[in-house]
Amino acid sequence: MTSERADSTPSEAARGLRIGVCGPVGTGKSSLIALLCRELSADLEIGVVTNDIYTDEDARFLRSAGVLDPARIRAVETGACPHTAIRDDVTANLIAVEELEEEFAPLDVVLVESGGDNLTATFSPALVDTQIFLIDVAGGGDVARKGGPGIERADLLVVNKTDLAPYVGVDPVAMVSDAGSVREGRPVIALSRTDPASVEALVTWVRSELTRHRGGALVPADPGPMAPHFHAVGTSHTHEHDHQHA
Numbered sequence: 207m208t209s210e211r212a213d214s215t216p217s218e219a220a221r222g223l224r225i226g227v228c229g230p231v232g233t234g235k236s237s238l239i240a241l242l243c244r245e246l247s248a249d250l251e252i253g254v255v256t257n258d259i260y261t262d263e264d265a266r267f268l269r270s271a272g273v274l275d276p277a278r279i280r281a282v283e284t285g286a287c288p289h290t291a292i293r294d295d296v297t298a299n300l301i302a303v304e305e306l307e308e309e310f311a312p313l314d315v316v317l318v319e320s321g322g323d324n325l326t327a328t329f330s331p332a333l334v335d336t337q338i339f340l341i342d343v344a345g346g347g348d349v350a351r352k353g354g355p356g357i358e359r360a361d362l363l364v365v366n367k368t369d370l371a372p373y374v375g376v377d378p379v380a381m382v383s384d385a386g387s388v389r390e391g392r393p394v395i396a397l398s399r400t401d402p403a404s405v406e407a408l409v410t411w412v413r414s415e416l417t418r419h420r421g422g423a424l425v426p427a428d429p430g431p432m433a434p435h436f437h438a439v440g441t442s443h444t445h446e447h448d449h450q451h452a
């Protein structure tokens with residue numbers, strides 16, 4: 207258990223599983239959440255929290271997907287670089303998650319989508335119990351080798367959009383193998399929403415995390431802090447980790 211979790215109360219231990227979904231812009235985070243809602247909502251009670259910098263675009267996409275009661279989808283507008291709200295000060299997200307949990311009690315799973323960011327963003331274990339990091343074949347076959355905390359240590363790495371591999375000249379098998387070698391045995395799923403077997407693998411992973419959570423065996427792990435990075439002059443944000451401004 208991390209120190210951030212040291213004050214967990216028994217009621218927190220009994221609450222639903224909180225799953226973070228993060229990864230670079232456009233890799234398919236909202237689509238994956240829509241997929242999970244479609245596959246799981248028949249037998250699980252689900253809530254969703256989305257994060258966008260300036261809009262509620264992701265929440266609107268998910269509501270229009272018709273896979274979940276729109277009232278169960280909440281948007282947090284971060285107004286700053288997205289990792290601030292999922293890592294440095296998670297208050298707004300925790301409030302959104304807890305409101306959903308209270309209003310639709312008991313929820314089995316709450317999915318939290320981070321704002322699309324770069325390869326370095328990860329969730330704080332104070333916000334989620336387990337996290338999925340997404341990359342996609344369209345971002346290039348070498349992305350998996352580039353590493354970073356999410357690729358290396360997220361609870362699950364998804365290599366998404368494998369159906370596009372032939373069009374972008376990427377070998378998804380090599381990409382998964384490269385990812386596997388930096389992950390020291392942590393799971394990797396090659397996913398396409400058009401490949402039912404891969405969707406089933408994702409659903410199986412979620413159900414197994416839920417079982418571990420309910421049995422008290424799931425200890426939230428921190429993939430690690432983000433790497434030093436830069437923001438453009440005048441970009442407003444408040445997080446406190448070490449980095450320089452251009």
Ligand SMILES: Nc1nc2c(ncn2[C@@H]2O[C@H](COP(=O)(O)OP(=O)(O)OP(=O)(O)O)[C@@H](O)[C@H]2O)c(=O)[nH]1
Nearest residue numbers: 230231232233234235236237322367370398399400
């Ligand atoms: N071909 C293909 N396209 C996909 C798949 N999954 C998602 N996409 C497409 O990828 C694009 C981006 O998907 P989103 O789910 O919006 O990605 P996102 O990561 O939530 O994007 P941001 O929130 O803007 O960072 C959309 O056009 C999706 O239709 C897939 O399995 N195959």
Ligand SMILES: [Mg+2]
Nearest residue numbers: 235236264319
């Ligand atoms: Mg999205």
